[in-house]
Amino acid sequence: MTMDGLNTTGPRRPRRRFAALTATLAIGALALSACAESQRGDDAAAEGDVDSTFIFAASADPASLDPAFASDGESFRVSRQIFEGLVGVEAGTPDPEPLLAESWEQSDDGLSYTFQLKDGVTFHDDTSFNAEAVCANFDRWYNWEGVQQASSVSYYYNSLFKGFADSPENAVYESCAVDDELTATVNLREPFAGFIAALSLPAFAMQSPTALEEYDADGVSGTPEAPVLSSYATEHPVGTGPFEFVSWENGQQIELTAYEDYWGEQGQVQDIIFRVIDDPTTRRQSLEAGDIDGYDLVAPADTASLADKGFNIMARDPFTILYLGFNQEIEELADIKVRQAFAHAIDKDALIAQTLPEGTKPALQFIPDSVNGYNDDVTEYEYDPEKAKDLLAEAGYEDGFEIDFNYPTGVSRPYMPTPEQVFSNISAQLEEVGITVNPQPNKWSPDYLDRIQGGPDHGIHLLGWTGDYNDTDNFVGVHFGTPKEDFGFENQELFDKLAEARGIPDVDEQTPLYEEINADIVDFLPVLPLAHPAPSLGFSPRVESYPVSPVNDEVFNQIVLSE
16 A cells, blocks of 8 residues: 655645635634733744744643653643654544655555655754654664553553564564665564554654663653653653744743744744643633633533633544543452443433533443444443442442542543543432442542553543544554553453454454444443543634644644734
């Protein structure tokens, strides 16, 4: 298979596509009187008549500025500005398209991919981007050792490439060859149908081999539950993207500036400030005061009022899942009847109406209906508190039981803008059937994910997923394809089916197996799918268009400003 790429001298997106995106997404410059006067001062850099400093409110600090050691949206929002991968994402879709690779060719057996690379690209430290840099990155991931291999540290490589150099029998990746300066061939041990789409993930972005070595990027210490990353991941990230790193004041803000030698179109935005504001109300107030230009995950109660005041509200298409996770290391949760009782105890419609954005759909299975393998004929667990009580009694818990309920604080996620509200709503519903919850709040970064993914010390938990690209494996394979601390179960039949499906190169041949897998997951209930939320963003009227993406592939050199 060959896929033609972008022009070597053109912008990151073809200009005609960028213009079409602008026309499609722009809500328009609204009356300036509708917005509170900016309080940021007049010292921001300007290009022409446009204030070229863009201030975006993040809901939390990144977990890591090294995207290879990250799995959270706030890390990836920043890394998408700094780093680029061989493969990008087509504007406004979850589908892959060429980026640093202009084209690629797949061998007939699906085991080799030859990439033709863009010429004239440099990393921010003036290191050349070439085939040697590509192979250095692939070999870096493959040769991780010790704590670097923990799923809580290298989540995506673990989930998608399965093994490392010290356990090659499990690995999908085999080797990378430098064919010439701008041609690299990546060899796999087994077919991986989602390989090209997976490379659009920020976790597989190209990083400067010089900087990785200079700042000991792989010098990870600590434990899987509490990893300690090197200074590269906190102070020295180096990519090829339109913006380069300036500073990070933990808990306060991250500053980026335009990379002067960027190979593509730089755009109007010359400086970015990611200001950390973990409270949704404070984010809204900051937008109203003119202190920020925009923020993600607008609380459902705020969308209408902000729009009425003249702010631009933009919604992403739902490509998310909010779920209640079960840790089957806990005796009660290992019983399928108990997990079924949870499923019947929760009124998803009430949960959505009271805590989630307009446009959210109840989830009957783990994947959205736009993803291949969605199955219209799966077991449905209707809201039925009496059925839930009966199932608990059959499982030997007629008087109910107490369970730890883990949930994050100090964060808003695309699948869960207000975690505390979701926790309270579900807790009240569980209490009605005799399940008493023991609240276990943890700050999102770094404690929550480390606790859920790094060890068995958790019970039921709230988490979710924003699809990274349009491939079924990115939802079900990432979560249920191998044993994980999140869920604490062994189901070799499910693992084998998922491994088989991801190795089938033809989508039409994949579909029946993924339909079967999705039905199996609903019956096995490792998690309870709750909803497919539709997250909203809010912007100042000066933001004429923003590259809204269902997979959050939103690079700020594509923003169009009116003042």
